[in-house]
Amino acid sequence: MMLRYFIRPFACPRIKLARGLSFSKEVPLIVEPEGYSHLLGSVVPLDVSWHMPNASRDSRAEFKKRRIPRARFMSLDEVAGEHPLSLPHMMPSPSLFATTCKRLGISPGTHVVLYDTIGVFSSPRALFMFKAFGHKKVSIMNGGMPNWEYASLPVDERVFEPVDYPEPELSTNWLRNYEDMKVNATAAPSESNNHELVLDARAAPRFHGTAPEPRPGLPSGHIPYSISLPFDILLETVTTGNGSQFTRLRNTKELYEIIARAIGSDAPLQPGSKVRIVNTCGSGMTAAIIWLALQRLGVNSALYDESWMGYAARPESIIATTT
Structure with missing residues (x-):
C-alpha cells in the first residue's frame, strides 16, 4: 500500500496561547x-x-x-x-x-x-x-x-x-489500544467520524519504510492515514561549555508552527477543536514527547500505549509505506 501526504504552505497566525x-x-x-x-x-x-x-x-x-x-x-x-x-x-x-x-x-x-x-x-x-x-x-x-x-x-x-x-x-480515555488503531487504519479522516488524527514520533525513514526498525523482526512503515512528526524536531539541543549536549522542549511559538506544518492545518490546535489526536512511536516512549508539546499548547491528546511494537507485530495489521 502506498500513501502520500501533501502538506500545503502554512502561515502561522498570531498565537494566543494563554487562553488555551x-x-x-x-x-x-x-x-x-x-x-x-x-x-x-x-x-x-x-x-x-x-x-x-x-x-x-x-x-x-x-x-x-x-x-x-x-x-x-x-x-x-x-x-x-x-x-x-x-x-x-x-x-x-x-x-x-x-x-x-x-x-x-x-x-x-x-x-x-x-x-x-x-x-x-x-x-x-x-x-x-x-x-x-x-x-x-x-x-x-x-x-x-x-x-x-x-x-x-x-x-x-x-x-x-x-x-x-x-x-x-x-x-482510560488517555490511552488507545490495538482495536482503536484498526479503526484509524481502515478509514480516511473524511470517511469516518470515529477517525483520530494519529501522529507518529519515530524518525521519518522508519515511518516511510525506507529504513529498518531497531527492533529485530519488525517491519518499518506506518499506520495508514497517520502523519510523521519525529519527536526530535520538537526539541532543541543545547551544547555546554565542555562540549556535552542535552535536549529541551522548544518554545510554544515554535511548537505551534512545527506541529501545524506537519498536520497541514492549525485547526486541531485551536481552542474548542473537536479533532481528536492520538500519539504513537516505536514502543510508547517518545510518543509522550508529542503529547507534552500538545499539552504545552493547551491541546489534550491520547497515547497508543503499545505503539509500533504492538501494531507491527500482529500479522493482520495494515502497514503503509511511501516507497
Whole structure:
C-alpha cells in the first residue's frame, strides 16, 4: 500500500496561547532549573531516565553517582503492566503505580518534578503516566539533569521514608489500544467520524519504510492515514561549555508552527477543536514527547500505549509505506 501526504504552505497566525493553557502558577507543566531550585524543600524530584536498549547506559547506576537533591529513581520498565506480546514499559496497573509511589515516598498530594539524564526524552512518558492516574501536582524539568548541571546547581544525596499512596483510578480515555488503531487504519479522516488524527514520533525513514526498525523482526512503515512528526524536531539541543549536549522542549511559538506544518492545518490546535489526536512511536516512549508539546499548547491528546511494537507485530495489521 502506498500513501502520500501533501502538506500545503502554512502561515502561522498570531498565537494566543494563554487562553488555551490551564496550568496553575503553583504547578506548572514545565519548570526550568533556575526557577525550580528554590522549591527543593517542597517538591520531590524523580529521576525517570530510560535509554534505548543499544545505548549501553545504566540509568540506575548513573542515578547513584549524581542526582538532583532529594531525588528518587523510578524505572519505567519495572513500573509497567503485563502485555500479551510482552512489550516493555506499558501502563502499569493502579495497584503497581500506587505501591511504587508509596515506596518512593510520594503521596497523591506530593508535587513531583520528573527529569531524565538526556534532557527531554523519557520524562514526558512518566508525566503522561502520572497525569493519566489523576496525579495533579506533577511537572517535568526542562533539559533534565544535564540542564541542572549546566546551571551550576548542586547535586546531593538524602534518605527518604515511604508514605501512603492509595490505589488510583486510571483514566482510560488517555490511552488507545490495538482495536482503536484498526479503526484509524481502515478509514480516511473524511470517511469516518470515529477517525483520530494519529501522529507518529519515530524518525521519518522508519515511518516511510525506507529504513529498518531497531527492533529485530519488525517491519518499518506506518499506520495508514497517520502523519510523521519525529519527536526530535520538537526539541532543541543545547551544547555546554565542555562540549556535552542535552535536549529541551522548544518554545510554544515554535511548537505551534512545527506541529501545524506537519498536520497541514492549525485547526486541531485551536481552542474548542473537536479533532481528536492520538500519539504513537516505536514502543510508547517518545510518543509522550508529542503529547507534552500538545499539552504545552493547551491541546489534550491520547497515547497508543503499545505503539509500533504492538501494531507491527500482529500479522493482520495494515502497514503503509511511501516507497
